[in-house]
Amino acid sequence: MNDAIVEIVMLVTFVLMALWAVLATKLLRAVVALAATSVLVTLLLFKLDSPLAAVFELSVCAGLVSAIFLGTITLTQPENEAEVAESAKERIRRYWYLPPLLLLLGVALLQVALPDVPTAAAAGDDVRKVLWTSRHLDLLGQITVLVAGAFGVIVLFKEARKNER
Amino acid sequence: MSAELITLYVTAIVLVAVTGLYYLLVTTNLIRAVIGLELVTKSITLGLILAGRLTGKVGLGQALAITLIVVEVVVLVVAVGLILLAHRHTGKVDTRGLRSIKG
Numbered sequence: 001m002n003d004a005i006v007e008i009v010m011l012v013t014f015v016l017m018a019l020w021a022v023l024a025t026k027l028l029r030a031v032v033a034l035a036a037t038s039v040l041v042t043l044l045l046f047k048l049d050s051p052l053a054a055v056f057e058l059s060v061c062a063g064l065v066s067a068i069f070l071g072t073i074t075l076t077q078p079e080n081e082a083e084v085a086e087s088a089k090e091r092i093r094r095y096w097y098l099p100p101l102l103l104l105l106g107v108a109l110l111q112v113a114l115p116d117v118p119t120a121a122a123a124g125d126d127v128r129k130v131l132w133t134s135r136h137l138d139l140l141g142q143i144t145v146l147v148a149g150a151f152g153v154i155v156l157f158k159e160a161r162k163n164e165r
Numbered sequence: 166m167s168a169e170l171i172t173l174y175v176t177a178i179v180l181v182a183v184t185g186l187y188y189l190l191v192t193t194n195l196i197r198a199v200i201g202l203e204l205v206t207k208s209i210t211l212g213l214i215l216a217g218r219l220t221g222k223v224g225l226g227q228a229l230a231i232t233l234i235v236v237e238v239v240v241l242v243v244a245v246g247l248i249l250l251a252h253r254h255t256g257k258v259d260t261r262g263l264r265s266i267k268g
Binding site: 008022045053072095099105128135 | 173175193194214215217230231236238246247248
């Protein structure tokens with residue numbers, strides 16, 4: 001019972017942090033909220049018996065991703081507070097129909113997803129075994145994506161340097 | 166795991182995904198758009214793990230979640246590279262500043 005209450009509190013905080021990330025006027029606060037969302041996802045993953053994915057989520061998403069965002073904000077120094085507030089007001093006026101539309105989509109998704117969900121959890125299998133035996137193509141895909149990303153960044157900054165000359 | 170708790174998990178996942186999607190559609194700030202994308206991927210990660218747990222395939226769920234995290238980070242790094250380039254060209258991190266770019 002206590003475990004369920006802890007999970008409920010974590011889920012509610014997860015949604016609240018996601019909302020804070022969206023509603024924060026300052027980018028820095030939005031990034032902090034995103035990191036907090038990642039930490040909560042990590043805790044929920046631990047609760048769902050997935051420690052390896054949880055460690056990945058904590059180190060990569062809460063750590064590395066936040067550092068990348070902070071670096072980007074420092075490098076770009078985005079628009080001032082008044083411009084942000086004005087732009088937010090304009091967006092709300094312009095896209096007034098989106099929240100109810102997306103809420104309807106969410107309700108529709110819940111209707112589709114819920115009836116087929118089983119309530120009992122069976123014994124789990126080992127992630128290392130799955131990754132190296134039945135999902136080894138995923139590893140190949142991961143390596144390819146990583147190399148493609150590295151090349152992408154190299155090409156982008158090479159172009160930038162060429163333009164500076 | 167009780168049916169009520171599963172319902173709560175699915176509700177939270179859908180809510181966060183929809184919030185991220187809304188942010189992605191509405192915002193004109195490129196950094197905020199990436200934050201929206203991050204929120205969507207976070208909810209999908211949790212959804213994968215939950216599906217793995219409920220079907221008894223925790224290992225498969227974790228393997229897919231790890232793949233998603235790797236892809237997410239690479240997408241983020243390339244997106245940040247593009248944002249920095251856009252900022253260098255237009256002096257802004259705003260989609261409105263990109264409309265003048267051709268080619």
